Amino acid sequence: MDFSVLLPQAPTELKGRLQRLINQSLETTGIVKKDLPLWRPDFYRVHDSPYWTRLSKDKRDQFLRLSSKCILKEAISIEHAGIAYANKMALLAESQEERQYYTTVAYEELGHLYLLQPYFEFSIDKDAPSFSTMIARVVEKESRRDSIILIQVLLEGWGISHYQSLAAGTDNIELKNIFSKIVFDETRHHGGGVILSQYLGLAISSELIGNIQSVIDAIRVGPYQVAYMLSHLNKLSSYTEVGFLLSSIKAMETTTNKLKIVQQNLGKILSDDQMQHFQWTPFSITDMSQIILNSLEIARSEDQPIEDAL
Numbered sequence: 001m002d003f004s005v006l007l008p009q010a011p012t013e014l015k016g017r018l019q020r021l022i023n024q025s026l027e028t029t030g031i032v033k034k035d036l037p038l039w040r041p042d043f044y045r046v047h048d049s050p051y052w053t054r055l056s057k058d059k060r061d062q063f064l065r066l067s068s069k070c071i072l073k074e075a076i077s078i079e080h081a082g083i084a085y086a087n088k089m090a091l092l093a094e095s096q097e098e099r100q101y102y103t104t105v106a107y108e109e110l111g112h113l114y115l116l117q118p119y120f121e122f123s124i125d126k127d128a129p130s131f132s133t134m135i136a137r138v139v140e141k142e143s144r145r146d147s148i149i150l151i152q153v154l155l156e157g158w159g160i161s162h163y164q165s166l167a168a169g170t171d172n173i174e175l176k177n178i179f180s181k182i183v184f185d186e187t188r189h190h191g192g193g194v195i196l197s198q199y200l201g202l203a204i205s206s207e208l209i210g211n212i213q214s215v216i217d218a219i220r221v222g223p224y225q226v227a228y229m230l231s232h233l234n235k236l237s238s239y240t241e242v243g244f245l246l247s248s249i250k251a252m253e254t255t256t257n258k259l260k261i262v263q264q265n266l267g268k269i270l271s272d273d274q275m276q277h278f279q280w281t282p283f284s285i286t287d288m289s290q291i292i293l294n295s296l297e298i299a300r301s302e303d304q305p306i307e308d309a310l
C-alpha cells in the first residue's frame with residue numbers, strides 16, 4: 001500500500017473549512033498559541049553537573065528553551081505519525097474489533113496532537129526531527145505484524161515512561177495534566193499492541209531483529225541532545241572533557257535504566273531465547289563522546305548555530 005506519513009497542509013481555504021470541522025469534533029476553539037513551557041534542570045539530570053552550574057544565566061536559559069523545543073517538536077511529530085499509523089492499521093485490520101480499536105487510537109492521537117501543538121509551532125512536513133522520520137519510515141514500509149511490535153510494543157511502551165517523566169519534570173500544571181492524560185491513552189495503545197502481538201505469534205525475521213535493534217541503538221547512544229548542547233555551551237573540544245561531562249550527568253546510569261524499560265516491554269511478547277538476539281549494553285562513554293564530538297566538529301566547521309544541529 002502506498003502510504004505517506006508526513007503530508008503537506010491543505011490549500012488555505014480548504015484547510016480553514018476542514019479545520020472548523022475538526023475543531024467542532026474535538027470541541028476546541030482552534031489553536032491558541034501558548035508560551036513555551038520549560039522543564040526543570042533536574043529533568044535533564046544536569047542540575048548537579050559542574051558543566052551546568054558554571055554556565056551563565058543566559059546560557060542556562062538558552063539550554064532550557066532549546067531543550068523544550070526539542071521535546072515538543074519530537075512529541076508533536078510522534079502524534080502526527082501516531083494518527084497515520086492508526087489509520088493504516090484500521091485499513092489493514094482483519095476483524096471488526098481490530099478496526100474499531102485502531103479507530104479509537106487514531107482519535108486519541110489526534111486529541112494528543114491538538115493538546116500539544118499550541119505550545120510549539122513548526123512545519124511537520126518540512127522540519128520533522130530525525131527520530132520521527134525513522135518512525136514514519138516504519139509506518140510507511142513495515143508489515144502489519146512488524147509495525148505492531150515496533151510502534152506499539154516498543155515505541156508506545158517507551159512513550160509511557162517518557163511521558164510520565166515529562167509530566168514529572170515540568171512545573172507547568174496544564175502541561176502536567178496533558179501528559180498524564182496522554183500516558184493514560186498510551187497505556188491502552190501499548191496494551192493493544194501486546195495483545196495483538198501475542199495473538200499473531202512470536203516468529204521474528206532477521207529484518208525485524210535489525211529494526212528492533214535500531215530502536216534499541218537510539219537509546220544505547222545515551223543522552224545525546226543534552227550532552228551535545230552542554231558541550232556546545234561549554235565550548236568543549238576534547239574526548240576527556242566530553243567524557244567528564246557525560247559522567248557528571250549520569251549518562252551510563254540513565255541509559256541503562258531506559259534500556260531496562262525497553263527490555264521489559266519487549267519481554268512481554270518475546271521468549272528468553274529471542275531476547276538474546278539483541279545488544280542491550282549502553283555505548284561506552286568513549287563512544288558517546290566520539291559521536292558528540294563529531295557532531296560538534298561538523299557544526300563548527302559549517303558555522304552552524306546551535307539550534308540548527310538539533
Ligand SMILES: [Fe+2]
Nearest residue numbers: 079082109112
Ligand atoms: Fe499519542
Ligand SMILES: [Fe+2]
Nearest residue numbers: 082156186189
Ligand atoms: Fe499512542
